[in-house]
Amino acid sequence: MYNYKEREKMERKNLEKTIKFALDKEHEAVDFYKHCSSLTSRPEMKDVFLEMAEEEKKHVRMLENFKPEQVEKIKLKKIPDLKLSDYLVDMKFSPDMSYQDLLILAMKREEASVKLYTDFTQNESDPALIKLFQILAQEELRHKNQLQREYDDFILKNN
Numbered sequence: 001m002y003n004y005k006e007r008e009k010m011e012r013k014n015l016e017k018t019i020k021f022a023l024d025k026e027h028e029a030v031d032f033y034k035h036c037s038s039l040t041s042r043p044e045m046k047d048v049f050l051e052m053a054e055e056e057k058k059h060v061r062m063l064e065n066f067k068p069e070q071v072e073k074i075k076l077k078k079i080p081d082l083k084l085s086d087y088l089v090d091m092k093f094s095p096d097m098s099y100q101d102l103l104i105l106a107m108k109r110e111e112a113s114v115k116l117y118t119d120f121t122q123n124e125s126d127p128a129l130i131k132l133f134q135i136l137a138q139e140e141l142r143h144k145n146q147l148q149r150e151y152d153d154f155i156l157k158n159n
Helices: 004-039 043-064 099-122 127-156
Strands: none
Touching (some): 004 043, 004 099, 004 127, 043 099, 043 127, 099 127
C-alpha cells in the first residue's frame, strides 16, 4: 500500500534540504562579494561588488520567503550567456590576487551558481520550485555577464 503522507513528508524534507543548501550558497556569495569589495582598489568596482552582495541578499530573502504563488507571477527573461568565463581557468582566492584574477574568480563562482540552479531545475518535479531555481539561475547569469563585461572592458581591451 502506497503511503501518500509519507511521500509528502519526504518531499517536504527534500525541499527544505534543497532550500537550505541554496541559502548556504547565497550567504557564502554575500560574504564573498563584500570581501571582494574590500580588496579591489578600483572605487567603481567596490560599488559593483557591494551591489552584487546586495543582489545575493535578495536571493537569500527570496529563498527564505519562498511561496509558490509568488514565484509563479515572476516573468523569466532570456539572458544570453556571453561565455567569456567558459574559456578561463578556475582561480583560488588569495588576499594578494590581481584585479584580473579577482574578476575571473567571481565569474567562475557565478558560472558555478548558474549550473547549480540549472541542475536543481532538472532534478525537481514541483513547478513552483523549478520556476524559483530558473529565476535564481537567470539572476546568477546576469551577474556573470556583468563581471564578463567588466573583464572585457578592463582586462582584454587594455592588453
